[in-house]
Amino acid sequence: MPQIFISAGHGGYEDGVLDPGAVLPETTEAAEMIQVRDLVVAELRSRGLSVLSVPDDLSAAQTIAWINARCRPQDVALEIHAGAHSDTSVRGTTAFYIARNDTRRTHAELVLLALLRRVPELRSRGVKPDTDSPTGSMAFLRNVTCPSLLMELGYLTNPQDLNLIQNRRRDLALGLADGLASWSRAVNSSQAPELPPGTYPEIGIKVNGAAYQETGILVNSNSYVPIDLADVLGVSLETANVTRIRYANVVYIKAIDLRNYGISVGWDASTRTVLLRSRLGGQVCPGTLDRLIANGATSEVQLLMFLKSVNESAVNQYRDLPKLYREEAAIEGVNHDVAFCQMLVETNALSFGGSLKPSQNNFGGVGSPTGGMEGASFPSARVGVRAQIQHLKAYGGLEPLVQRQVDPRFQFVRRGIAPLVQQLSGRWSNDMEYGSKILAFMRRLYESAGLL
Incomplete structure (x- = not known):
């Protein structure tokens, strides 16, 4: 009989520290997802399906290993999460699937639709490839050997979503159980019946x-x-x-x-x-993709088209940004692709919604000279881009500035301390995945431009 694996995101130990996921004053992401997961397990078992609940004390890597030690190609695995955002109006449920797998996208749509049928009050954020996630990939989707999906059921920071998660758990569980049962049937009906056992096309x-x-x-x-x-x-x-x-x-x-x-x-x-x-087979010079001090590889048109793909509504207002990034970065010898993708991370792809406001012209999240919470402000988009480029140059190299300093914190950086994108993590931002998020955008940019 096919098996269904279900994991509640977070709750285990990461590097020896208990990981509760998103934390609210009265609850945590792990606590909410465990309660939903337990109801799903009970419902599936009541339908006579074989379901395995992943132990809650495992780390993310241990969870994957636990499933892989037990799963077969005909099984399916789902991990459920909840989101959190500084903007409390952000809400909705999303099903993530492994990028460029049309079959898995169909499976994600199947599970999401089943959930929305039971809880139509949930706002659908649609199905998304894992390349659209903040880190650019999801280990649960890429490393679990049987078909896998990851769902964000809603945002704990949004009052409507939190109310649904806490007071409609039974309906959420029924929707997930419906979707998992349908997905399991779809996976097993898709096995080519004409092929002899153990033969793959x-x-x-x-x-x-x-x-x-x-x-x-x-x-x-x-x-x-x-x-x-x-x-x-x-x-x-x-x-x-x-x-x-x-x-x-x-x-x-x-x-x-x-x-x-x-x-x-x-x-x-x-x-x-x-x-x-391969990177060598494309047009990106090996060894330069993740370096701050290097030549960028994309054209103005390629940057503009990529911006359109990630936020079409921003193209008209920020049409000149690709040109500004290329020009300002070339003057200081900074990789304009890194700077542009960092801008997408800092501004939520120019949707903003966080601490930065469009009126600040601060596209790189450059801090104020006094360390204020609001960050620096600049008189124009060009000056804002120039400040970001100069701050990247401070981290990435030892050469003096070519243009007059407009970065208010240039002098506070130990020059050349972080020449690689990943080394910005925990320095430019306290987010230890910061560099990975920038590189995720860069991979998508280079793939869209045919450079990788």
């Missing part, structure tokens, strides 16, 4: 635009490629965290896992071919 492989002589296989709608391709693409298997399977005496790795190591992964449905492009 072959797929073609292209690497940097050229056909690869070996073929891959399709396992539960996921592309797997021979493990020797990792060497071809320059991915070190000694440090890489990729899913591996052995089939017909060949070890295969899950293609989508390679995206975490700078590899672009696409799919051509017409020819049933997985498309792989």
Whole structure:
């Protein structure tokens, strides 16, 4: 019988510290999700389905390992979370699926629709690929070996969502149970009945635009490629965290896992071919993608088109920003791609809603000289971009400024202390995922521009 795994996000120990998730005065994310999860488990079991509840004292990595030790290709796994936001008006439920997997997107829509049928008062934020998440990828979706989804049921910081989560738990659980049961049936009905047991269809492989002589296989709608391709693409298997399977005496790795190591992964449905492009095979110079002091790779048009893809409503008001970033960064020798993607992180893709306001022209979240909560303000968009570029130059290198200093905190930075994007985490922002969020936007930018 197919199994259904369900995990309540957070609650375990991360680096020896209990992780409750989002914390409110009267409750926590972990406490709310555990209560919903327990009701879902009871409902599924009452329907005669085989369901396994992930222990609550496991870390995120241990949760994945626990599921992988027990799951099979015909099983499904769901993790439920709740969101939190400084803007209490932000609300709604979202189902995340692994990017570029149309089958999993369909599964996400199935589960989300079932939930909304039971609780129509929830605001739908739709289904989203994990590349749209703040970190650019979700380990639960990429590392669990059976089909997996991650759902944010609502925002604990929004009064309406919190009320629904706490007072409509039974309906939430029924909706999730409906969706999980339908998803499990869909996964198992999609197994090709004509194929002999243990046989998986072959797929073609292209690497940097050229056909690869070996073929891959399709396992539960996921592309797997021979493990020797990792060497071809320059991915070190000694440090890489990729899913591996052995089939017909060949070890295969899950293609989508390679995206975490700078590899672009696409799919051509017409020819049933997985498309792989390495950083070396693209136009981005190896070793410069994550450096603050480097040449950017994108054009003004490519930046503008990417901005349109992440926030179409911002294009008219901020049409000149790509030009400003390229010009100001070129003067100081800063990577304009890094600066532009940092702007998307700091301003919520120019939707704002956080501590920054559009009137400040502070696109990089540069602090005020006195350390005030409101941050710095600048007389124009160009000056605001210039201040951000100068602050990046302070962190990334030792060269003096070319233009007059407008960054109010340039002199407070130990020069060259953080030459790499990841090193901005905990420095520019107290968010330890800050660098990862910038790099997630950069990967999306380069893929959209055909550079990666």
